[in-house]
């Protein structure tokens with residue numbers, strides 16, 4: 255149990271003894287640290303329920319709390335805020351309890367859910383680009399947070415490998431090289447080597463997409479190819495496999511560079527076998543209907559204040575679409591994976607798509623009400639000029655190039671700060687890699703996910719300010735303090751009642767970790783973790799400036815401070831890990 259939940263329970267009991275709901279006892283860190291350490295605002299709500307004055311209720315609760323030996327001061331401020339300050343002994347005892355816990359006071363859930371995290375979403379025929387970066391970083395952090403809380407996590411990138419875009423590529427490749435065996439209806443064997451590289455595909459795809467917009471005849475051919483692929487044409491399937499492999503090879507490299515992993519490597523195509531049955535059952539159930547030659551699900555509702563276009567299940571040509579595979583994927587995740595919650599970490603621009611899919615899933619009984627479907631949307635990453643991040647030529651920036659860029663910047667920063675100078679080349683390279691990834695991830699995660707942000711490599715890679723490298727450095731510095739202590743045979747002991755303001759401040763900061771993680775999970779918002787990690791590092795620096803751990807002569811005091819440093823390091827490393835950031839051993 256965390257200190258804050260303990261205090262909340264105590265205050266809750268005081269409210270309950272007045273015949274009021276115990277939930278009113280919620281205790282939070284004080285908004286005015288100069289007045290108190292904690293506060294409870296329940297008396298204001300209680301007053302409305304009880305028809306009494308909030309100050310009177312607050313006084314009664316404060317008096318009840320004062321009787322606890324843990325509370326040094328409980329008083330009432332303003333209209334009825336209950337302010338609490340703990341005794342230093344109580345702080346020390348809670349500090350020892352939180353730090354001894356391998357979950358740092360953050361308990362695990364009693365009833366774990368199966369949570370599918372759908373993120374990254376790369377597409378066949380395209381290397382990943384900056385658009386996939388936020389999805390990957392935010393999704394990975396949310397998966398880590400939910401896992402830490404004790405939920406069962408299923409990470410799935412949901413590769414885009416089955417819709418109209420496949421048909422576009424097929425039609426374009428056939429036009430370029432009609433003699434390939436993949437297009438020969440009599441062929442029975444196909445080459446094992448891919449006829450196209452990822453570079454080829456990346457050139458072909460945008461041109462084909464552009465052409466389909468203007469050339470109805472070409473577009474028709476692409477639709478037909480989609481249908482042929484989906485209905486199992488062996489040549490097109492063989493060609494498709496090649497396209498998928500060359501794309502995934504590059505994507506896996508990017509994921510590895512970012513330290514991101516998945517439990518399933520499924521794509522849209524993996525639900526293909528369900529599509530026909532699903533569509534038929536929706537038709538039979540009267541959920542799907544025909545509209546202009548296509549098969550659709552109407553998803554508008556009586557209380558809508560805007561128009562909602564229907565979800566298209568099957569195109570006029572008979573092909574299944576992005577929405578169809580998404581709907582079937584909901585079914586697979588609910589029926590086969592037992593999902594209780596599905597988080598779709600995808601760009602805000604797809605919010606209509608997900609609203610359609612979710613509504614259709616409810617209407618068709620594919621996802622029962624107790625399964626939660628959430629679109630975790632986010633804004634765009636812009637250039638310093640405020641426009642979406644593009645190459646100098648105005649093209650889409652590839653993720654691999656971004657990763658190279660941050661690595662290079664990290665390397666330059668290490669040189670500039672004279673860090674890792676005397677290590678061998680391989681270690682320097684690895685440190686630069688970790689620092690680069692930290693710069694990139696933290697630069698993203700420190701922002702509220704729904705806002706746009708500016709990709710500012712200079713700022714992100716700096717060892718100062720709210721940055722990933724700053725936090726890595728802070729953690730490494732604590733490691734080196736502990737290593738020095740170790741060399742001198744100094745041991746960490748039991749944490750004792752704090753005697754310095756900075757020491758108390760650090761303990762109070764550390765004790766609020768469980769609630770910060772809970773907030774980040776509840777709001778699906780890793781920026782709370784990022785912000786908190788930054789504050790924590792700052793608190794440690796203030797403490798270390800004042801309390802000279804290594805030269806302290808009082809053995810008990812020194813042991814207590816070392817224990818505080820150990821706890822801070824464990825917390826910082828955990829927080830960074832939840833953001834997907836690893837800390838080098840030294841730098």
Ligand code: ARG
Nearest residue numbers: 372375376377412414580600
């Ligand atoms: N491949 C898609 C894209 O690049 C993202 C997939 C998101 N997930 C999903 N279940 N639709 O836009």
